[in-house]
Amino acid sequence: MIASMKRISAWFATLVLGFALQGLAAADTIAVIGTGNVAGALGTEFAAQGHDIVYGSREPDRDEVTALVERTGGNASATTQAEAVAGADMVVLAVPGEVAAEVAGSLGDLSGKIIIDPTNRISRGDDGFMHYTMDTSNAELIQAAAPGASVVKAFNALSFRTMMEPGGAVSIPLVGDDADAKARVAELVSGMGLEPLDVGPLSAAHIVEGMLAIWINARSAGTPFDYHLRRTD
Numbered sequence: 653m654i655a656s657m658k659r660i661s662a663w664f665a666t667l668v669l670g671f672a673l674q675g676l677a678a679a680d681t682i683a684v685i686g687t688g689n690v691a692g693a694l695g696t697e698f699a700a701q702g703h704d705i706v707y708g709s710r711e712p713d714r715d716e717v718t719a720l721v722e723r724t725g726g727n728a729s730a731t732t733q734a735e736a737v738a739g740a741d742m743v744v745l746a747v748p749g750e751v752a753a754e755v756a757g758s759l760g761d762l763s764g765k766i767i768i769d770p771t772n773r774i775s776r777g778d779d780g781f782m783h784y785t786m787d788t789s790n791a792e793l794i795q796a797a798a799p800g801a802s803v804v805k806a807f808n809a810l811s812f813r814t815m816m817e818p819g820g821a822v823s824i825p826l827v828g829d830d831a832d833a834k835a836r837v838a839e840l841v842s843g844m845g846l847e848p849l850d851v852g853p854l855s856a857a858h859i860v861e862g863m864l865a866i867w868i869n870a871r872s873a874g875t876p877f878d879y880h881l882r883r884t885d
């Protein structure tokens with residue numbers, strides 16, 4: 653009886669401490685550029701971790717954007733892309749891969765900020781399959797467009813639905829050259845119930861971006877599936 657009471661009070665103390673630490677964790681302001689599938693998934697997940705989300709949209713007054721802000725909760729808001737990044741600690745580029753570097757370059761000085769890059773370039777050949785031909789990567793092009801920022805590639809290798817409902821252990825490969833920035837993105841990943849997996853420097857981004865080809869080509873071949881990395885101990 654006494655032993656079980658001790659266990660309950662230890663459990664309660666851990667719970668209280670957990671809440672206290674959560675309260676102490678600093679909230680970041682995260683600009684999410686784009687208001688589509690990935691923007692909505694990551695914005696909502698990061699807001700649930702206590703961060704302030706500012707969506708950056710080409711048309712922030714649209715009804716869908718207002719609905720997204722309401723769905724996101726917390727202190728979420730929406731404005732233009734340039735205004736969204738102005739006071740942000742981190743910037744998520746949830747825009748089409750084909751325009752991502754151009755968008756990064758249009759946002760003003762991003763020095764000192766962390767850019768989270770979930771983008772992919774989807775380029776099917778005439779046969780319906782993806783033939784990956786880039787000798788660089790979107791992540792490196794984004795870094796070149798915003799040289800003072802720290803780009804971390806993350807979240808490009810899973811569907812936006814899995815971001816919200818992983819349904820089991822899902823590892824998220826991260827690449828980037830700034831260890832502190834990678835650690836902060838890893839915290840966001842863990843906070844979503846996903847598992848961060850450091851797979852090296854930004855120069856390895858083309859490998860992570862190439863993972864999309866497996867996903868796309870399996871669908872083109874008639875076998876839609878999701879695949880995930882799994883950690884071994």
Ligand SMILES: NC(=O)c1ccc[n+]([C@@H]2O[C@H](COP(=O)([O-])OP(=O)(O)OC[C@H]3O[C@@H](n4cnc5c(N)ncnc54)[C@H](OP(=O)(O)O)[C@@H]3O)[C@@H](O)[C@H]2O)c1
Binds near residue numbers: 708709710751808
């Ligand atoms: N869908 C997935 O499951 C998934 C998973 C992992 C990674 N990704 C990658 O994540 C990125 C976003 O994917 P998504 O599915 O969220 O796309 P999406 O639903 O089409 O949303 C993209 C958003 O980007 C903004 N946008 C569109 N064209 C633009 C342009 N020319 N310039 C600036 N902003 C533009 C739009 O927001 P406003 O109209 O409000 O400006 C739009 O809502 C892509 O690179 C994609 O490859 C997708």
